[in-house]
Amino acid sequence: MKTFPTSAVWCFGILFISVSLITTGSSEVQVVGSADRVDALAGDDVILPCSLKPNVSAKDMLVQWTGLNLKIRNVHLYRQGRDSNEEQFPSYRGRTSMFHEELKNGNVSLKLNRVTLSDAGSYRCFIPTLTSQMKDTTVQLFVGAVSQPVISIVGTKDWGVVLKCESGGWFPEPEMEWLDSSGTILPADGPPERHRDSEDRYTVRRHVTVDKTDTNRFTCRVQQTEINHLKETEIHVPDDVFPKSQVGLIVGLSILLAVVVLTASAGVYKWRKHTDGLQGELNNVKIERDKLKIERDNVKIERDKLKIERDNVTRERDNVKIERDKLKIERDGLHGELKKLREENTKAEETIQSNPISTSPGGQQETDSQKSEGIEGMKMESFPAPEMETLPEG
Structure with missing residues (x-):
């Protein structure tokens, strides 16, 4: 069996390591999340996405999940190859987990079980051990609640x-x-x-x-x-x-309604006609009332005229009474003077009778008959009787 020389194996190994180092150094590892909001219903299980790009293993990294609403809360902590939730916020205990088998692929997403309305808000996925500037990302979680109507x-x-x-x-x-x-x-x-x-x-x-x-x-x-x-x-x-349909009742009610409408229309017509007649009578009454008012005003004018005339007559009567009183006073004065003259004549007669012989201005004696004639003549010449006007009785 033919084998590669040992030197060739070493050459290939060195080349592979060099290429790996060059590739790793040329790309910067970043933390990426989801641009879309994560929607969930109360009681559901949700996944908050977070991963490394490029996909490098995160098994030996430190991963922190925190909640940003109200104040920073420790939601989940992974370090030294295991979950470390001693300081986890109480409301998340027993409800958070990570996909450990996916950590080698750079998947550091968080699973949140049985979400509640209070879980809604912003969550931060943070890996502080990275040397890049993109060490964290934020995921928005919206929680709704529904029920069957x-x-x-x-x-x-x-x-x-x-x-x-x-x-x-x-x-x-x-x-x-x-x-x-x-x-x-x-x-x-x-x-x-x-x-x-x-x-x-x-x-x-x-x-x-x-x-x-x-x-x-x-x-x-x-x-x-x-x-x-x-x-x-x-x-x-x-x-x-559903209420029972009563067609006959509806028809009857319709007919009754029609009769009522017609009767009401006739009544309205008669009422309008009667109203027009009453309006005409009312106008006539108004005209008669105006005439009576004019006559009343004329009577008042005549009454005022009569009052003026009566006042004039009263004034004339008062003037006549005043004149009558004046004449009465004058008459009484004349009667007094006449009485006085008569008394004086009576005294004179008595004096003459007591002296029967009297010498006339020529030195001759006058007889009693001559003296008597002379006295009577003097009386008639000196005191003529006044003509008295008959006065109206008071």
């Missing part, structure tokens, strides 16, 4: 059946909608009811009133577009649940 029959409304769909334990907040058997979205009875519990999970509830169809099958769909997850539940409503 539950449908129940609430009751009936008009000619339909009221259905309720409820689904709790969702994160982030989902959207809920009702569909018929052909996939057409049904109009719900108002907006969905939402509730958020202490763990930030959402419960959504929504009602819909459905009418009887050929299939009587309806679907409640709850979906969360951010995690691209959807849950559906279908229900079949039995025919006997």
